[in-house]
Amino acid sequence: MTLAAPPETIDPATRDGLGCHSGRQTMREAAEKAGMSETLSRYAKDYPAGPHDQPQSMCPAFGSLRVGLRMRRTATILSGSACCVYGLTFTSHFYGARRTVGYVPFNSETLVTGKLFEDIREAVFNLADPDKYDAIVVINLCVPTASGVPLRLLPKEIEGVRVIGIDVPGFGVPTHAEAKDVLAAAMLNFARTEAEKGPVQAPRAPREDAPTVTLLGEMFPADPVQIAGLLKPLGLAAGPVVPTREWRELYGALDCAAVAAVHPFYTASIREFQAAGRPIIGSAPVGVEGTAAWLDAVAAVCNVEAYKLDAAKARILPAIQAALAANPIHGRITLSGYEGSELIVGRLLVESGADLRYVGTACPRTPYSTADCEWLQAHGVEVVYRASLERDLAAMEEYAPDIAIGTTPVVQAAKTRSIPALYFTNLISARPLMGVAGAGSLSKIINAALGNASRFASMKSFFDGVGEGFAAGVWRELPRDRPEFRVKRKAAPLAGQGGEIGAC
Numbered sequence: 001m002t003l004a005a006p007p008e009t010i011d012p013a014t015r016d017g018l019g020c021h022s023g024r025q026t027m028r029e030a031a032e033k034a035g036m037s038e039t040l041s042r043y044a045k046d047y048p049a050g051p052h053d054q055p056q057s058m059c060p061a062f063g064s065l066r067v068g069l070r071m072r073r074t075a076t077i078l079s080g081s082a083c084c085v086y087g088l089t090f091t092s093h094f095y096g097a098r099r100t101v102g103y104v105p106f107n108s109e110t111l112v113t114g115k116l117f118e119d120i121r122e123a124v125f126n127l128a129d130p131d132k133y134d135a136i137v138v139i140n141l142c143v144p145t146a147s148g149v150p151l152r153l154l155p156k157e158i159e160g161v162r163v164i165g166i167d168v169p170g171f172g173v174p175t176h177a178e179a180k181d182v183l184a185a186a187m188l189n190f191a192r193t194e195a196e197k198g199p200v201q202a203p204r205a206p207r208e209d210a211p212t213v214t215l216l217g218e219m220f221p222a223d224p225v226q227i228a229g230l231l232k233p234l235g236l237a238a239g240p241v242v243p244t245r246e247w248r249e250l251y252g253a254l255d256c257a258a259v260a261a262v263h264p265f266y267t268a269s270i271r272e273f274q275a276a277g278r279p280i281i282g283s284a285p286v287g288v289e290g291t292a293a294w295l296d297a298v299a300a301v302c303n304v305e306a307y308k309l310d311a312a313k314a315r316i317l318p319a320i321q322a323a324l325a326a327n328p329i330h331g332r333i334t335l336s337g338y339e340g341s342e343l344i345v346g347r348l349l350v351e352s353g354a355d356l357r358y359v360g361t362a363c364p365r366t367p368y369s370t371a372d373c374e375w376l377q378a379h380g381v382e383v384v385y386r387a388s389l390e391r392d393l394a395a396m397e398e399y400a401p402d403i404a405i406g407t408t409p410v411v412q413a414a415k416t417r418s419i420p421a422l423y424f425t426n427l428i429s430a431r432p433l434m435g436v437a438g439a440g441s442l443s444k445i446i447n448a449a450l451g452n453a454s455r456f457a458s459m460k461s462f463f464d465g466v467g468e469g470f471a472a473g474v475w476r477e478l479p480r481d482r483p484e485f486r487v488k489r490k491a492a493p494l495a496g497q498g499g500e501i502g503a504c
């Protein structure tokens with residue numbers, strides 16, 4: 001195979017030193033010159049940017065890496081700067097990956113001469129053992145993407161092992177949630193092409209006799225079980241959850257009656273399902289009203305008879321109502337996160353009795369969260385898509401919640417103000433949300449946190465006088481504040497700090 005060297009678009013002396021700090025525009029321009037315009041245009045359409053066009057949380061590529069590492073018989077290789085790979089490897093093991101993260105290192109010379117691509121190619125050939133792997137995923141991080149390292153020229157298959165090359169730059173994919181979609185969609189596309197060509201591998205578990213509904217979005221393990229229970233009276237079954245845990249589940253996911261976009265931001269994956277002719281349902285079965293609307297939508301696209309739908313609702317909705325009534329939440333709440341499930345969690349909180357004032361999500365607005373957005377707004381909740389950290393913090397100041405649910409910096413800011421706070425990712429998304437199990441699951445942890453308000457007040461008074469911000473600590477001589485340095489550091493403000501208000 002003859003390969004063209006990547007175009008000389010970035011000064012070779014600085015190529016491997018580029019990163020998040022280099023400026024989105026510089027990286028984007030370099031990538032476009034290096035022949036990545038098509039990929040970047042697709043990303044710009046799929047993942048419209050806002051204040052989050054520069055990552056405000058972890059590196060977006062973590063989403064793709066996590067999806068790859070969670071799949072059986074799948075090897076995942078990173079191609080990027082050593083510092084990025086260190087951070088991503090650390091984070092993946094922090095979250096219990098228990099898998100090797102592959103890495104093809106580079107330097108200015110191998111990047112400029114095209115040797116990096118040859119090294120990646122060699123690594124893929126060395127790894128492609130069909131006894132061990134169904135697929136190898138190669139992820140181009142920022143610098144190789146900006147340099148146009150052409151993963152599309154990797155062989156599609158080596159001895160039956162599929163090779164999936166994707167570009168996941170921080171200057172093209174705004175959040176790690178959307179990076180999950182990049183890899184899931186690439187795999188769905190590959191599997192769809194295989195299925196169109198002929199017979200494919202059967203699923204590990206026996207296939208359901210009933211038509212299935214594929215579930216889109218990572219969720220708590222009990223949720224698919226709850227959803228299966230909701231679908232059964234309709235004569236339907238729950239299909240695989242995408243991102244899948246094994247390659248062969250992709251065929252089962254595509255072979256469904258409908259797709260439930262429980263997480264609404266999987267735009268590229270939805271395109272693959274639509275290309276396979278599958279209808280898509282938004283929102284999720286949360287709370288009484290959410291579950292009723294979701295069952296209606298499923299019944300409509302799957303042609304379920306009205307009597308079955310009515311019977312299912314008559315059986316399940318009172319049970320959800322009872323669970324909500326038995327586990328009420330009383331308190332004013334602001335909620336923000338970057339998982340993509342923020343709006344459905346918001347619905348559940350409102351139905352649990354919470355005085356929810358604000359929902360900020362780092363994810364973009366899509367048609368599949370419109371119903372949730374409208375429902376929340378009708379209940380007096382401010383909804384902001386692509387909400388920046390600044391916007392989330394401003395909401396906390398404005399609404400003075402009894403409890404703030406949010407990302408790490410929001411929780412830290414809340415705690416310094418003596419406001420009880422909970423991490424969305426670790427504590428809220430790691431709980432069941434759907435059906436009866438979801439109806440009572442949030443109250444315990446939220447009510448416990450609400451009960452801690454007095455402890456925050458006593459901690460605040462205990463530490464009173466030890467200083468805050470630049471002067472935090474006990475000092476012989478108080479440090480001098482240097483606001484002029486902060487102004488200088490903030491010389492390049494974010495494109496906007498407002499997010500996109502949910503005008504659904």
Ligand code: SF4
Nearest residue numbers: 019020059084142170
């Ligand atoms: S790959 Fe991630 S950590 Fe590295 S420069 Fe890009 S966004 Fe930053």
